[in-house]
């Protein structure tokens with residue numbers, strides 16, 4: 001047998017043996033899981049043990065279609081297979097090393113210039129779970145393939161179907177550096193479309209969980225994405241890497257009731273978004289000045305005590321003078337605690353003053369029941385309600401938007417009279433509960449909640465498509481990462497929100513991480529070079545300063561077509577696309593989506609929607625407003641001018657739309673293409 005085949009045979013044997021070993025590891029975990037239920041003493045221990053073990057069982061799941069290892073490092077003395085998780089034999093000897101282990105780092109980073117002790121790096125090629133080839137780089141002999149690797153190229157150019165996949169086998173050095181940054185390090189990644197920002201963020205989460213498992217399990221890791229379609233697109237990546245316990249949410253989930261961390265003592269606040277704002281009002285509510293308005297509105301509730309209080313416990317009467325009460329309130333105010341906690345602090349101080357008087361009189365300490373009774377006594381509560389009244393977050397915002405005087409007091413020099421008028425409700429709802437809150441209101445209520453209550457902090461937060469966050473949304477995330485670090489991912493050129501960021505430094509300041517490094521990613525893995533060049537014609541019109549990307553892909557096709565009938569042209573184009581392998585998307589202005597889906601249905605072509613990642617239809621019709629972060633092999637963009645006209649930052653939206661194609665992009669238009677794409681610029 002030729003050496004190559006002998007090698008391939010022995011690698012296949014190692015794969016089969018590793019699979020069998022993983023199977024035994026899982027069987028052992030399952031056996032422990034079922035006995036664990038019987039042996040654990042109390043129900044709490046049983047539940048904790050059960051959770052740990054069932055998580056372990058889930059982590060050890062083997063997916064026969066994903067290779068258990070994808071690489072091998074040969075050092076002069078030892079060699080290791082590198083894969084998605086540790087696999088050990090019955091004696092505990094490693095058969096496959098987790099890609100996150102310190103040794104595995106060399107798989108991604110070793111080069112001829114810096115071989116890190118590696119003699120040979122081997123990459124494996126798989127087809128439907130079967131090991132079919134490998135490629136060696138003898139670093140010790142000065143051989144290095146880099147991005148010329150066939151296996152890497154095949155992985156990058158593979159047709160896309162279904163949800164996003166992990167990239168552990170082919171993480172590139174500049175990506176690996178970000179993935180393996182220290183837990184304490186917050187970073188901001190500015191990357192052009194398809195440079196792997198989302199992939200980096202997800203792999204960083206998996207890496208940090210591996211390295212700081214216990215700490216992060218306690219505090220939690222959170223992934224924030226722009227919408228549900230995007231979250232369901234990325235949802236499978238972390239479980240495939242064995243990480244089954246990462247929270248994923250949109251910012252709206254965070255600030256409404258959808259996301260309450262009861263285990264951290266957070267109170268459930270149900271804000272259902274039922275209303276909407278005009279663009280001007282929404283813009284104002286997302287303005288960072290609102291944070292100071294709310295802070296002042298909360299602080300304005302604290303009043304200097306005017307009277308002394310006298311409390312009776314049935315046997316004696318105790319008095320606390322005005323001056324003393326003033327001091328108590330003043331001290332609590334200076335502690336800068338959340339308002340609601342400050343109120344309880346004041347109550348506790350008053351009770352302890354009463355307690356001291358009682359001790360002096362009786363010579364013994366009153367019991368807990370006495371202390372509780374005093375805390376609730378009418379004069380104490382009455383004093384609190386006057387000097388430090390109870391506040392709820394939605395109650396505060398309701399009050400502010402219903403009462404022009406209250407708003408004027410808080411907004412003072414911060415908002416103009418016209419701006420204040422924009423915020424005041426024409427017909428104030430009677431109660432906070434009856435209010436039809438908008439999405440922007442929910443962010444303000446969350447800000448108020450942060451002033452009133454404690455918010456639990458995550459150990460690490462990954463924020464994707466961060467260029468679209470408003471200052472107030474950044475603050476909502478900042479509250480949840482005060483004690484943790486963040487990975488901020490985005491592209492200023494893709495900012496479509498009215499408040500989209502133009503400078504990462506500002507976003508980072510609002511996020512409470514002003515010193516985080518801004519790191520560019522510039523190698524594109526999704527969009528073919530010809531398509532990148534076409535989309536880049538828009539860049540000068542987008543008024544952002546971002547480094548241009550370079551595509552790794554030399555394949556792909558771009559086709560621009562003027563057509564008479566958009567619907568029938570779309571049907572023809574979709575039919576042509578279906579002749580190729582992979583996914584097909586028709587992307588159009590939101591208002592055109594139903595019409596186009598109807599035309600396709602009329603032609604007998606079934607379509608799915610973007611949020612249905614399990615769909616079996618190969619064709620998806622996607623509104624331009626929902627396509628951010630997604631990708632399809634063959635993209636058909638219908639009437640760019642309509643996409644641009646639909647919103648103020650329409651050109652940015654078009655840039656997002658044009659950069660979704662993995663292989664082929666067809667642009668169908670009836671109206672002229674928007675200026676920057678037109679022939680004038682094209683021929684310059």
Ligand SMILES: Nc1ncnc2c1ncn2[C@@H]1O[C@H](COP(=O)(O)OP(=O)(O)OP(=O)(O)O)[C@@H](O)[C@H]1O
Pocket residue numbers: 155156165166167170171172175191192193194195196197198199200491494525526628629630631659
């Ligand atoms: N090192 C890599 N090896 C193979 N594929 C990669 C690599 N890095 C990224 N990709 C692939 O490139 C595509 C784009 O990646 P990703 O979605 O993370 O980019 P992005 O920068 O977040 O894009 P966008 O700005 O459009 O949101 C994905 O299919 C991803 O799997």
